[in-house]
Amino acid sequence: MKTWNKIKSWPLFLPVLALLIVMAINIIHDAATGANPLSFFMISLRNTTTSGTILYGRIIDIINRGSEVAILAIGMTLVVSASAGTDISVGSVMSLCASFMCMMLAGYGVSSTTTLAVPLIVGLLCAIVMGLVCGAFNGTLVAHLSIQPMVATLILYSAARAIGLLLCNDLIVYVRNPSFAFIGAFLGPIPTPIIITAICIIVVSLMLKKTALGMYIQSVGINAKASRIAGLNSKLLIFLAYMLCGLFAAIAGIVASSRITSADSNNIGLYLEMDAILSVALGGNSLGGGKFNLAGSIIGAYTIQAITTTLYALGVSSIQAPVYKAIIVVIIVVIEAPPFKAFMNRWSASRAAAKGVRA
Amino acid sequence: MKHINDVIASARHIFGDVNGGRPQNHIRRADPYGAGQILISTLRLSFIPCVFCIFFCFLLSGCGKVGVLPADNDGGVSGQEDRGKITIGLSQIGSESDWRMASTASVTAAFSSSAGYDLIFDDAQQKQENQLKAIREFIDQGVDYIVLDPVVESGWDSVLSEAKEAGIPVVVYDRRIEVEDDSLYACWIGSDFKLEGERACVWLSEYLESKGVSRNINIADIQGTIGASAQIGRTAALEEAVMLNKNWRIIAQDSGDFTTAKGKEVMTAMLEKYGSDINVVYAENDNMAYGAIEALEARGYKAGVDIDNGEFLVVSFDATHTGLQMTLDGKIAVNTECNPLYGPRLTEIIETLEAGGDVEKETYIEEEQFSGISYIGTIQVRNRPYTVTPLTEDLLSNRKY
Structure with a gap:
């Protein structure tokens, strides 16, 4: 009972539970259809003609496809914590960065190319600089002009995609070059997006652990005025959080466009800002700012992808999938809601009390 | 100047003095969109934000077209x-x-x-x-x-x-x-999407016949946005063809929303489930065909016409430049055009109407069909012969789109 209570008070308990529930659905489905119940967890090596030997399996698929949302969730967590608001422009910024990069790699006005116009690294840096500029723009509006985050980021939410189309001369730019495709393909047997996500997570968690940045951001989120009086530069910290969010949007944009080796301005990162915000919420973080748990957000991101992949495995058509996704999300959010938790606590307390009386 | 001061004063009156030291929580809550803050902060513009705003205004003004x-x-x-x-x-x-x-x-x-x-x-x-x-x-x-x-x-x-x-x-x-x-x-002009689908299916059956393939053919249908005319016509044509050809079967059918990313995602899910049981991928536009081929290649499968040796035969539509490039590379077996060049026909119609003439209520635009395989020259659809154009490098570079 004591260990149970300990587990229950672990901050990641609910996010992990949500992920386990999704996995359980898979196991039950596989068992019911007569397949190996553990086929969800099976990872195998497969030989391919184009990418050599690669890892293969549903888990790998989830971690691979969930990369973009996981990367976005890192930045979103920091923004939510520092400014008690969400950055709804990340999906559009992804698209803008990808378009800018592909435009640089292919040359302006070129719609399809196999040779790069500039070295790959220049294209990548362009995307990252564009992400930082967008982040700085959002950060300036929120931190220095004190505009509400949703209103401030609404500007790029609607404009960034259009700017991307403009940069690409209204074309879908295809960059069919193996060195560029590599980012969305495989490094040895492991999908490259997984490695990129892992690096992002490790760097940010080291930064939060080894420096006081995490604590500063949380304290600004809890009370910006008190933090300023205590000697923290609140404005700079909020600005920094938006810059980082822009940076991660750029990285997610690079991964997303490399996957399809093209810059599809209209569709890259479409609705992903909502998934990123949802993963922060699923991770047990308050959208009201303050204390945050990065690991929770990341687990939340993979939970969302696990739901999508599970629905595919269950044979739900991709048009109906959002309905079932919504149902699952509602259940998870209700389980994590404070009033529901309080109700469960009261219920178990009254049961314990009843037991005590009987004894 | 007095006017601006009045605005500030009234803004302070309405929204509360956000700059002042007094806590104004009750007022801030009554102003959920921060309009007051925007107004007052805008009046306190500092230099750097100014530069940023001007920079982005320039970018935005570019969208004015x-x-x-x-x-x-x-x-x-x-x-x-x-x-x-x-x-x-x-x-x-x-x-x-x-x-x-x-x-x-x-x-x-x-x-x-x-x-x-x-x-x-x-x-x-x-x-x-x-x-x-x-x-x-x-x-x-x-x-x-x-x-x-x-x-x-x-x-x-x-x-x-x-x-x-x-x-x-x-x-x-x-x-x-x-x-x-x-x-x-007044009138409608457009593509006969069902005819496009029928032409693709007749080509497929002719091809299979020429190869002497009589075993079961499993088809994965990556549909367009459900409800769009192109999806309805092309899916209907495939479903009818499956009724006609006893050895054809649709084993997987899902929508890829006409986009590359979604096409790749749907194809990946289908491969996960059916793997090399799939013989033919019927992608309802070029963008999804591109995504599907990416998904095939990432999993180590090959897109081609040699279905006896496990290659996936990809059928696609639209005949865009990228689509035809893949057709030329042999990755797409047959690509049926959906002619986008409506401009000249539309001006023709407008000129006729302007001159007071009558126009047909419904007209179809002429469309072509391309394949890298040259020996199927003509196909019979709806009792009319249609030419299948063998694709060449020259033809591709001379196209308008």
């Missing part, structure tokens, strides 16, 4: 100048694919000002709501003709009756509309 509105038509100098020009209100769907972009470019080029047109262009960004709004604006502005590429088929009755009352003829192109009263629009 979308939705350019004409000068006042009710009279005045510009009205005098525009007399003689035909004003066209064009409501188009968006720019979701290469095909759409080629189509838009063709139409906007045809209605150029040098050709005697004044074009009001509206990009609906995939929303019918935006199109309804745009058409109402066109009516208010008193355009001469409305040219419409509808996002969806239904829900046009009321707005088109308004156009009819205003005496503005509506020319519908590409996708169809369904209205109670046919007289609400």
Whole structure:
């Protein structure tokens, strides 16, 4: 009972539970259809003609496809914590960065190319600089002009995609070059997006652990005025959080466009800002700012992808999938809601009390 | 100057003095959108934010080419100048694919000002709501003709009756509309999507016959956006062909929304489930075919025509430049064109209407079919021969889109 209570008070308990529930659905489905119940967890090596030997399996698929949302969730967590608001422009910024990069790699006005116009690294840096500029723009509006985050980021939410189309001369730019495709393909047997996500997570968690940045951001989120009086530069910290969010949007944009080796301005990162915000919420973080748990957000991101992949495995058509996704999300959010938790606590307390009386 | 001070004073009065040291929580809560903060902070602009704002304003002003509105038509100098020009209100769907972009470019080029047109262009960004709004604006502005590429088929009755009352003829192109009263629009011109699907399926059966393949053929159908005319026609043609060819079977069918990313995702899920049991991938446009081929190759499968040796035969539609490039590379077996060059045909129709002539209520635009395999020269569909054009490097580089 004591260990149970300990587990229950672990901050990641609910996010992990949500992920386990999704996995359980898979196991039950596989068992019911007569397949190996553990086929969800099976990872195998497969030989391919184009990418050599690669890892293969549903888990790998989830971690691979969930990369973009996981990367976005890192930045979103920091923004939510520092400014008690969400950055709804990340999906559009992804698209803008990808378009800018592909435009640089292919040359302006070129719609399809196999040779790069500039070295790959220049294209990548362009995307990252564009992400930082967008982040700085959002950060300036929120931190220095004190505009509400949703209103401030609404500007790029609607404009960034259009700017991307403009940069690409209204074309879908295809960059069919193996060195560029590599980012969305495989490094040895492991999908490259997984490695990129892992690096992002490790760097940010080291930064939060080894420096006081995490604590500063949380304290600004809890009370910006008190933090300023205590000697923290609140404005700079909020600005920094938006810059980082822009940076991660750029990285997610690079991964997303490399996957399809093209810059599809209209569709890259479409609705992903909502998934990123949802993963922060699923991770047990308050959208009201303050204390945050990065690991929770990341687990939340993979939970969302696990739901999508599970629905595919269950044979739900991709048009109906959002309905079932919504149902699952509602259940998870209700389980994590404070009033529901309080109700469960009261219920178990009254049961314990009843037991005590009987004894 | 006094005026600005008044504004500040009244803003302070309404929103509370946010700059002051006093806590104003009750007031801030009553102002959920932060309008007061925006106003007051904007008055305190510091240098760096200024630079950023100006930079982005420049970027944004670049987008101004979308939705350019004409000068006042009710009279005045510009009205005098525009007399003689035909004003066209064009409501188009968006720019979701290469095909759409080629189509838009063709139409906007045809209605150029040098050709005697004044074009009001509206990009609906995939929303019918935006199109309804745009058409109402066109009516208010008193355009001469409305040219419409509808996002969806239904829900046009009321707005088109308004156009009819205003005496503005509506020319519908590409996708169809369904209205109670046919007289609400002048005419429709577009593709016969079902015919495209039938041509692709007949080609497939001829090819399989020529190879002497009689075993079961498993088809994965990556559909377009459900409900779009192209999806309805192409899916229907495939389903009919499956009824006709006893050894064909659709083992997987899902929508890829006409996009590369979704096409890749759906194909990946299908491969996960059926793997090499799939023989034919019927992708309902080139963007999804591109995504599907990416998914195949990432999993180590090969797209080609040698289905006896485990290659996936990919059938695609639209014949965009990228699609034809893949057809030339042998990755797409057959690519049936969906001609986006509506511009010349639309101006023809408008000229006829302007001269008081009659136009056919429904016309289909001529379309081609391309394949890297040259020995299937003609196919018989609906008792009419159709040519399958063997694709060459020259042909590809000479195409307009």
